Amino acid sequence: MSLSPTDTPQHAPEHLHRAAAQYGTPLYLYDAAELDAALGRVRSAFGAARVYYAMKANPNLTLLRRLQAAGVGFECVSAGEIARAERVGAGGETLLVNGPAKSDAEYAAGARLGATFIVDRAEEVGLLPPHSRALVRVNPALDISTHDHLATGAAHSKFGVTLAQAPAVLQALREAGHTALGLHVHIGSAIRNAQDFTAAFARLADLRAETGPLAVLDAGGGWGLNADLPGIAREAWAVAEVFGADLWVEPGRYLVAQAGTLLTRVVGTKHTGRNFVLVDAGMTELLRPMLYGAAHPVSALWEGAEETVWDVAGPACESGDLLARDVTLPTPKRGDLLAIHEAGAYGAGMSSNYLTRSRPAEVLWEGGELKLMRRRETPEEVWAAEEV
Ligand SMILES: Cc1ncc(COP(=O)(O)O)c(C=O)c1O
Incomplete structure (x- = not known):
């Protein structure tokens, strides 16, 4: 697990699992x-x-x-x-x-x-x-x-x-x-x-x-x-x-930055010159790493003894579609949940429909409850303005 030098995640792991199970991933979760x-x-x-x-x-x-x-x-x-x-x-x-x-x-x-x-x-x-x-x-x-x-x-x-x-x-x-x-x-x-x-x-x-x-x-x-x-x-x-x-x-x-976490699920792994953990969020959900070289703290929400250094790669057909580099994580498997922290600012707001991807849902954790702040778009909503 690799955390920010200054912060621990705002959300307890059980809240993160619950939010991802209820609303699916990729998902933005904010802590009130x-x-x-x-x-x-x-x-x-x-x-x-x-x-x-x-x-x-x-x-x-x-x-x-x-x-x-x-x-x-x-x-x-x-x-x-x-x-x-x-x-x-x-x-x-x-x-x-x-x-x-x-x-x-x-x-x-x-x-x-x-x-x-x-x-x-x-x-x-x-x-x-x-x-x-x-x-x-x-x-x-x-x-x-x-x-x-x-x-x-x-x-x-x-x-x-x-x-x-x-x-x-x-x-x-x-x-x-x-x-x-x-x-x-x-x-x-x-x-x-x-x-x-x-x-x-x-x-x-x-x-x-x-x-x-x-x-x-x-x-x-x-x-x-x-x-x-x-x-x-x-x-x-x-x-x-x-x-x-x-x-x-x-x-x-x-x-707003620290309150926000991007939740993404592991899709698989791949080993080329580097170790890649492939996840279901990428540059379309969080552009800052690609646009500014921003380093967001990442934490694994799964256990495992063996730790390796990974690059976290998104699903876009773009070589630059990496959410994090050189993060130490236990061996991931498909379906595991990864949290990307300090993502509340310039995250959801910069998300895009590139590749006809639906922008993610956003949820607020407040008083022990999850409240939907934005539902996930459907593909029909993404192309609605083109039906002219
Ligand atoms: C004029 C102006 N004010 C305030 C801000 C907010 O900056 P930050 O989010 O880094 O606090 C910006 C961001 O670019 C800005 O352009």
């Missing part, structure tokens, strides 16, 4: 207690900061409703995400509309719901609906300690305005009749080195002489699961105070 605990950790670290959940991490309506009931707002980056926010009753103070290439429909939906917009480039000042509330996203142009695809605050990333442009964009917003609430910074996801936040916040603070005081400083998200939240919070509050601003934050992954 861990969802609540993660929000509790954020709240206790960040105190009075306003929390906006970056919905892209996992947009399931059950999760959104739980977060909304706990007073959390939403950061949305597409018309579909804005529609989800509306579906759960968010709007006004509880809605941020972000994205580097917003469509007319997204501006209109955001305006209708009274959202605050995050301006990503100067041209947007002229595209915003009249009298919008807006933050200006700043790119601090740093080397960010994460996978290149997850770095959004590097000089070569497509996000935000430059530090030099930011004061003028705030001023242009005011002149155009908008409410320029303040600055926004989000440097990337799954950031390994806390110094990156320190550096980004310091670059923002340097803008104070040019911007004057501001109402809001949005410090984004991107915290690793083992991040020192109190430390990041202290620094975020310090830069907010430089501007005399309220602090907003936008965690995604931190709020």
